[in-house]
Amino acid sequence: MAEKQILIICGEASGDLNAANLVNAVKTIAPETGFSCVGGEMLRQSGAKVICDIKELSVIGLFDVFSKLPRFFALKKRILQELKQSKFDAVIFVDFSGFNLRLAREINKTIPAIYYISPQVWASRPGRIKTIKKYIDRMLVLFKFEKDFYAKFGIQAEFIGHPLLDIVKPTMDKPGLLSNLGFSGGKKTFALLPGSRCAEVEKILPVMLNACRLLENKLGSIQIVIAKSTQVDWAVYKRITDRFNLNIKIIEGKTYDCINIADFCLVASGTATLEAAIMQKPFAVVYKMGWLNYLLYRPQVKVKFISLVNILSGRLIVPEFVQFNADPKKISSLAINLLKNPAELDKIRQNLVKLNEMLGEKGASQRAARIITDFLRDK
Numbered sequence: 082m083a084e085k086q087i088l089i090i091c092g093e094a095s096g097d098l099n100a101a102n103l104v105n106a107v108k109t110i111a112p113e114t115g116f117s118c119v120g121g122e123m124l125r126q127s128g129a130k131v132i133c134d135i136k137e138l139s140v141i142g143l144f145d146v147f148s149k150l151p152r153f154f155a156l157k158k159r160i161l162q163e164l165k166q167s168k169f170d171a172v173i174f175v176d177f178s179g180f181n182l183r184l185a186r187e188i189n190k191t192i193p194a195i196y197y198i199s200p201q202v203w204a205s206r207p208g209r210i211k212t213i214k215k216y217i218d219r220m221l222v223l224f225k226f227e228k229d230f231y232a233k234f235g236i237q238a239e240f241i242g243h244p245l246l247d248i249v250k251p252t253m254d255k256p257g258l259l260s261n262l263g264f265s266g267g268k269k270t271f272a273l274l275p276g277s278r279c280a281e282v283e284k285i286l287p288v289m290l291n292a293c294r295l296l297e298n299k300l301g302s303i304q305i306v307i308a309k310s311t312q313v314d315w316a317v318y319k320r321i322t323d324r325f326n327l328n329i330k331i332i333e334g335k336t337y338d339c340i341n342i343a344d345f346c347l348v349a350s351g352t353a354t355l356e357a358a359i360m361q362k363p364f365a366v367v368y369k370m371g372w373l374n375y376l377l378y379r380p381q382v383k384v385k386f387i388s389l390v391n392i393l394s395g396r397l398i399v400p401e402f403v404q405f406n407a408d409p410k411k412i413s414s415l416a417i418n419l420l421k422n423p424a425e426l427d428k429i430r431q432n433l434v435k436l437n438e439m440l441g442e443k444g445a446s447q448r449a450a451r452i453i454t455d456f457l458r459d460k
Contacts, residue, residue, distance in 0.1 A: 084113040084114065084115070085111065085113075085114050085115070085170040085171070085457050086114075086115045086116075086117070086167065086168060086169050086170055087107075087114060087115070087116050087117075087169060087170060087171050087172070087173060087457075088116075088117050088118065088160075088163070088164065088167075088169045088171070088172045088173070089103075089104070089116060089117070089118040089119070089120060089124065089129065089172075089173045089175060090118070090119045090160065090172065090173070090174050090175065090177065090180075090181055090184065091118070091119065091120050091121075091124075091135065091174075091175035091176060091177050092119070092135050092176070092177030092180055092181075093135065093176065093177060093277060093278070093312075094121065094135075094277035094310055094311065094312045095176070095277065095351065095352035096120075096135075096175040096176045096177055096198065097120050097121035097122070097123045097124055097135060098123050098248075099175060099176075099197070099198060099244050099446075100118065100120060100123070100124055100127075100129075100173070100175045100197070101120075101123035101124045101126065101127040101129075102127075102244055102247070102248065102446040103173070103175075103197060103244075103446050103449055103450060103453075104116050104124065104127040104128065104129055105127050105446070106446040106447045106449065106450035107450040107453060107454060108128070109447075109450070110450055110451060110454050111454050114454075115130075116128065116129035116130065117129060117130040117131075117132055117163070117167070117169075118130065118131055118132065119131075119132060119133045119135060119156065119160065120134070120135055121134060121135045121136065121311070121312065122311055132159070132160075132163060133156055133159065133160075135312070136312050153180060156180075157180070157183070157184055157187065160184060161187060161188075164188065164191075164192070169192055170192065170193070170457055171192060171193040171194070171195055171453075171456075171457055172188060172192055172193070172194050172195070173195045173196075173197050173453070174194065174195070174196045174197065174217075175197050175198050176198040176199075176200070178200030178201075178202075178209065181196075181200075182200065182209055182212045182213070182216075185212065185216040185217060186212060186216055188216070189216065190216060190218070193218045193219075193456070193457070194216060194217050194218050194219075195217070195218060195219045195221065195453060195456070196213065196217045196219070196220050196221065197221045197449060198221075198222075198223060199220060199221075199222045199223070199227050199231075199238070200213070202230075203226075203227065203230050210231075210234050210236070213231075213236060214234060214235065214236050218456075219239070219452070219453075219456055220236060220237070220238035220239065221238070221239050221241050221449050221452060221453075222238045222239065222240055222241070223240075223241065223242065223243045223244070223440075223441075223445070224240070224243070224393065224439075224440075225240050225439070225441070226393075227240070228240040239452055240441065241441070241445045241448040241449045241452070242440060242441020242442050242443070242444070242445040242448065243355070243440040243441055243445055244445040244446045244449075245352070245355055245356060245359055245440075246359065246437075246440055246441070246442070246443045246445065247443050247444065247445065247446065249337055249356050249359040249360060250337055251337045251338045251340075251341035251360075252335065252337070252338055253338055253341075255341055255342050258338050258341070258342050259342055262304075262306065262330045262332075262342075263330075264304045264306075264328075264330070264342070265304065268301075268302055268303060268304050269296075269300055269303045269304070269344050269345075269420065270303070270304045270305075270306065270342050270343050270344050271293055271296065271303060271304070271305050271306075271343055271344065271345055271346070271347065271416075272305075272306050272307075272308060272339040272340050272342070272343035272345075272346040272347075272362075273286065273289045273290070273293070273305060273306070273307045273308070273346070273347050274307075274308045274336065274339070274340075274346060274347070274348045274349055274353040274356075274357070275289055275307070275347075275349050275367075276310065276349035276351065276353075277310040277312050277313070277351070277352075277353075278310070278312065278313070279312075279313045279314070279317055280370070281349055281370075282310070282313050282317055282318065282321070283317065283321070284369045284370060285349050285367055285368065285369055285407075286307070286318070286321050286322075287321055287324075288367055288369060288407050288408075288409060288412070289347045289367055289412075290305075290321070290322065290324075290325045290327065290329075291325075291409035292347065292367075292409040292410075292412040292413045292416070293305050293325075293327055293347075293413075294325060294327060294409075295409055295410060295413035296413045296416060296417065297327065299413065299417050300417065300420075302328065303327075303328070304328050304330075305327055305328060305329045305330070306329075306330050306331075306332060306339045306342065306343065307322070307329060307330070307331045307332070307339075308332060308335070308336040308339040308340075308353075309331050309332060309333040309334075310333075311333060311334055315331075315333075318331050336353065336356060337356065337360065340356065340357055340360050340362050341360065341362075343362060344363075344420065345362075345363055345364065345365075345416050345419065345420060346362055346363070346364035346365075347364065347365055347367050347412065347416075348364045348365070348366055348367065349366070349367060349368055350366050350368040350387045350388050350389075350401075350403075351389075352389075354366055354388045354389055354390045354399070355389055355390065355440075358390045358399075358433045358436050358437065359433075359437055359440070361430050361433045361434060361437075362433075363399075363419060363426050363429045363430065364399055365399060365400040365401070365402060365412060365415060365416065366387065366388045366390075366391075366399060366400065366401040366402065366403070367402045367403075367407055367412060368387055368401075368402070368403050368404070368407065369403070369404055369407045370404070386401060387401055387403050388401055390433075390436060393436060393439055394432065394435075394436055394439075398429065398432040398433070398436070399429060399432075399433075400415050402415075
């Protein structure tokens with residue numbers, strides 16, 4: 082394939098990770114391919130030229146969107162200028178649908194548009210399907226049911242499987258990390274994954290830590306490890322954790338190690354629920370946003386559950402504590418009951434094994450890279 086230049090647009094930490102893995106996979110097939118991006122540290126490490134860092138882009142709810150509208154307008158203008166000044170052979174959108182689908186309309190098929198990691202139109206705002214059908218040339222989806230969903234609307238989508246299957250694994254063994262953290266192997270360890278966005282951490286982490294305080298009252302001394310997002314400043318975590326007299330360690334960029342050492346996890350809804358599921362670790366989903374945002378958001382949601390794990394399973398296989406139900410007493414009570422009932426914990430693990438079988442086979446990034454390079458070879 083002749084040298085190609087590709088622009089990638091993502092807006093969140095999970096998209097940055099998956100886009101970086103895609104870049105690396107494309108380069109194994111077509112090493113001469115050049116990449117520019119709206120992305121973060123992972124894409125930067127992959128060799129992509131970052132024209133805008135995503136750190137300040139992630140939003141939760143309509144009010145957060147409104148507060149950042151000037152930033153999004155400026156970013157869209159900058160990207161359109163970049164497209165005029167540089168000769169790109171394709172643009173790849175990675176999730177981040179609120180921004181990306183509007184940008185796709187502005188680009189208006191002047192260059193080939195590929196969507197990698199589908200917008201969750203099956204869960205909310207189905208009207209976006211029309212935009213996808215009109216402005217997107219190729220859809221690459223992570224779940225088999227998404228391929229079938231799009232087919233009903235005459236959109237050809239290619240199922241590649243989930244790229245997390247290739248990357249979700251700890252870098253250290255459990256005894257080694259416990260020792261490094263100064264944790265005891267004889268105490269209960271809880272991993273908290275409060276999200277990858279500042280607004281999520283500020284809303285969700287206090288709920289999780291209040292639940293942990295109740296857990297310590299019931300179980301005795303416990304150990305808590307918080308998986309820090311690279312997109313959120315250390316000061317945000319410190320400001321929250323300083324209010325709690327608990328044995329807390331915060332680790333950045335080691336999510337899978339945090340999950341691995343835990344007896345139980347509390348996980349914000351999102352990609353992290355799949356990461357915990359792939360590691361077959363018992364967990365509960367905790368999610369909370371500003372109540373006005375929630376009241377505006379909830380009527381748009383067409384699915385029964387908030388967690389991908391439960392959505393994919395079609396039933397509640399991990400507990401969910403969402404918004405007004407995100408109560409520390411309820412969360413701690415559930416965790417205690419599960420930890421005292423090995424049979425129930427084993428049932429959760431068995432359900433997570435079945436879920437993993439639904440995620441396809443390893444090699445998703447490589448399959449996506451092959452589809453994209455074959456597609457661009459003909460352009």
